[in-house]
Amino acid sequence: MEYETPQFFRVMRYASQADRDVVDMVSGSPDWEPPESLREGLVEYAQGDTERFQYPPSVGLTGLREEIADRRAVDREQVVVTNGAGEANHLAMSAGFEQFPGSEMLLVDPTYPYYAGRASLLGADTRYVPAGRGGVPDTATVRDCTREETSVIVVNTPNNPLGATYDRETMAALVDIAADYDALLVSDEVYDHFDYSGRFSSALSFDSPHRVVTNSFSKSLAITGWRVGYAVFPDREGPRGDLFDHARTRHMLTNVTSSRPAQAAVLHALRETGPDYYENVRDRLRGRIDTFTDALDTAGATYTDPDGGFYVMARFPGFPGTFENVERLVDEAGVAGMPGEAFGDSRADWIRFALVSPRVETAADRLAEFFG
Amino acid sequence: MEYETPQFFRVMRYASQADRDVVDMVSGSPDWEPPESLREGLVEYAQGDTERFQYPPSVGLTGLREEIADRRAVDREQVVVTNGAGEANHLAMSAGFEQFPGSEMLLVDPTYPYYAGRASLLGADTRYVPAGRGGVPDTATVRDCTREETSVIVVNTPNNPLGATYDRETMAALVDIAADYDALLVSDEVYDHFDYSGRFSSALSFDSPHRVVTNSFSKSLAITGWRVGYAVFPDREGPRGDLFDHARTRHMLTNVTSSRPAQAAVLHALRETGPDYYENVRDRLRGRIDTFTDALDTAGATYTDPDGGFYVMARFPGFPGTFENVERLVDEAGVAGMPGEAFGDSRADWIRFALVSPRVETAADRLAEFFG
Numbered sequence: 194m195e196y197e198t199p200q201f202f203r204v205m206r207y208a209s210q211a212d213r214d215v216v217d218m219v220s221g222s223p224d225w226e227p228p229e230s231l232r233e234g235l236v237e238y239a240q241g242d243t244e245r246f247q248y249p250p251s252v253g254l255t256g257l258r259e260e261i262a263d264r265r266a267v268d269r270e271q272v273v274v275t276n277g278a279g280e281a282n283h284l285a286m287s288a289g290f291e292q293f294p295g296s297e298m299l300l301v302d303p304t305y306p307y308y309a310g311r312a313s314l315l316g317a318d319t320r321y322v323p324a325g326r327g328g329v330p331d332t333a334t335v336r337d338c339t340r341e342e343t344s345v346i347v348v349n350t351p352n353n354p355l356g357a358t359y360d361r362e363t364m365a366a367l368v369d370i371a372a373d374y375d376a377l378l379v380s381d382e383v384y385d386h387f388d389y390s391g392r393f394s395s396a397l398s399f400d401s402p403h404r405v406v407t408n409s410f411s412k413s414l415a416i417t418g419w420r421v422g423y424a425v426f427p428d429r430e431g432p433r434g435d436l437f438d439h440a441r442t443r444h445m446l447t448n449v450t451s452s453r454p455a456q457a458a459v460l461h462a463l464r465e466t467g468p469d470y471y472e473n474v475r476d477r478l479r480g481r482i483d484t485f486t487d488a489l490d491t492a493g494a495t496y497t498d499p500d501g502g503f504y505v506m507a508r509f510p511g512f513p514g515t516f517e518n519v520e521r522l523v524d525e526a527g528v529a530g531m532p533g534e535a536f537g538d539s540r541a542d543w544i545r546f547a548l549v550s551p552r553v554e555t556a557a558d559r560l561a562e563f564f565g
Numbered sequence: 566m567e568y569e570t571p572q573f574f575r576v577m578r579y580a581s582q583a584d585r586d587v588v589d590m591v592s593g594s595p596d597w598e599p600p601e602s603l604r605e606g607l608v609e610y611a612q613g614d615t616e617r618f619q620y621p622p623s624v625g626l627t628g629l630r631e632e633i634a635d636r637r638a639v640d641r642e643q644v645v646v647t648n649g650a651g652e653a654n655h656l657a658m659s660a661g662f663e664q665f666p667g668s669e670m671l672l673v674d675p676t677y678p679y680y681a682g683r684a685s686l687l688g689a690d691t692r693y694v695p696a697g698r699g700g701v702p703d704t705a706t707v708r709d710c711t712r713e714e715t716s717v718i719v720v721n722t723p724n725n726p727l728g729a730t731y732d733r734e735t736m737a738a739l740v741d742i743a744a745d746y747d748a749l750l751v752s753d754e755v756y757d758h759f760d761y762s763g764r765f766s767s768a769l770s771f772d773s774p775h776r777v778v779t780n781s782f783s784k785s786l787a788i789t790g791w792r793v794g795y796a797v798f799p800d801r802e803g804p805r806g807d808l809f810d811h812a813r814t815r816h817m818l819t820n821v822t823s824s825r826p827a828q829a830a831v832l833h834a835l836r837e838t839g840p841d842y843y844e845n846v847r848d849r850l851r852g853r854i855d856t857f858t859d860a861l862d863t864a865g866a867t868y869t870d871p872d873g874g875f876y877v878m879a880r881f882p883g884f885p886g887t888f889e890n891v892e893r894l895v896d897e898a899g900v901a902g903m904p905g906e907a908f909g910d911s912r913a914d915w916i917r918f919a920l921v922s923p924r925v926e927t928a929a930d931r932l933a934e935f936f937g
Contacts (some may be wrong), residue, residue, distance in 0.1 A: 237707035240608070276824065280821075314814070448651055452793075
């Protein structure tokens, strides 16, 4: 595999080297505060017994697995705590390719770019099914695109980059398709706390040996750098208990375990943080979405109005979302977004903006002026 | 790959369920304090700016890479910060199998058990070369055992379980063998701060595109659960710059990056901790080794007198190191060690004791009494 500098990194570098002030809306790192109890949890850990500085169980601190299991209404034994959703995703995909027939992954276009990279690392090919209107793939089309070679289907809800939230009917159909084709549905739900539609439906709502859910606290607790994620595998006693076993072995042999200070602080924060924290963040983001999409109206752009997550994709008339145009926007408007082509051919005309800056209003004004 | 409960875990569980008091000398988790500055570093991080809670560079915090590079006299660009030595080792091996001809690993018997598991995960076979007298493999024998199919040679110095420290001549020969067979020497040096012989020689002393060094702060800072390790790859501009690229891609696609709180605290501790800290720990361990080996003399045992690390292997007359005998030692002597067979056939008669308990003296007395 060739190493490629991720495109978001190229854009961020370009933006940071610009001669003018630029609002960075490139990467998805939250700019808001984590809950205060998270800091407390880390301080408490730092001052605690040194026995707690040594190896936790490979699959994660027992208390943290329990807390996750309670929240997701699953058995603790189904949960592996991972080094962020990245590793959770890697373990789930790898278990799918290993334990199900075929060596092909089905992905929705446009998509978060790392999924295909992970499949390639594992020696698998990727096929794409188009996201339909509103960003949710038409499940009949997904079924048409699924075939014998398909071993893993990866979806992301709420979705990056489209902001779509998959409803219960869609998730049910996706789980059924995976079952019908003896494949594994991997549902990446890292934006589950950012659903504005009330329609979010986890793949865990469906008791099936054909689905794994991956998640993390990177976005919900505003700590992308802490690397605490998890995967929930099918029932250990059921027909696909082997998926958990595969992931556990791979996790042990590659990472041994995930970093304990971060696990301990996240556990403390989960116990101490009420629904208000998440609601406040959602309110703030909804406000930003309104501000930003109003400006896009003024700019004459077409855009996605997200049901979830914190990304808006926009298409400006006569201004396709190429790398060159994104650079032009940095230099001439002072706003940095991500070229749509980074997410797949289908959105090459678009630009993605991450609403994780306190200066969304400034960015909105600048875009309205530049295009207006 | 089948999941197997690691043997050390089985023994620890057995010991913890015993009816009597047992001194746990099974796993290698330090029982001493980390430097005070490590705790300080974590508290400072917890109270710091939330921007620092977000993604660090995938290959690690720049300051930490610089600190490591300075200490190892290499270029920062050769360093990847990993989720402990486990991941460093996995990345190094995987780069070796990918970039060098052959798909076979050469390992010294006895050995730390995870290496072979990692090779198997990567689809490679393992051959063994016997550790010679004193625990250092005879380099002529290593050369004889190396062949065209060999792509990776893994050594561990100072050594677990034998306590041998490989000297400069041995390391030079190993690097040469790797070069002659177009293979990669992976030198796992996690016990480098625990050399009592003064003869430790890192593979980094030899400028070669055929060696990678893996290491971590798990043992040197007494934080096995924090997962901060690193790998040093050959010169990026040299003929094997591709090894770094391979590792960086795999690291990015599997872990994205390593946990930042732990990285930040380790960086602070490295800057603030003087040589006294390490010297004091070595002194304490040397004292424990003396106490323990004196008791083994009384018990009539044959044993390894470690030049480095904190393990002692012992063979008791008429009492081979089977799992059953290890259980008997738990029940009848109140001392828990690791069965030698866990480290390879060559030491099936032996038992390994980790001197990471403040009760080494009690354990020594008990063994002397049981066997004396």
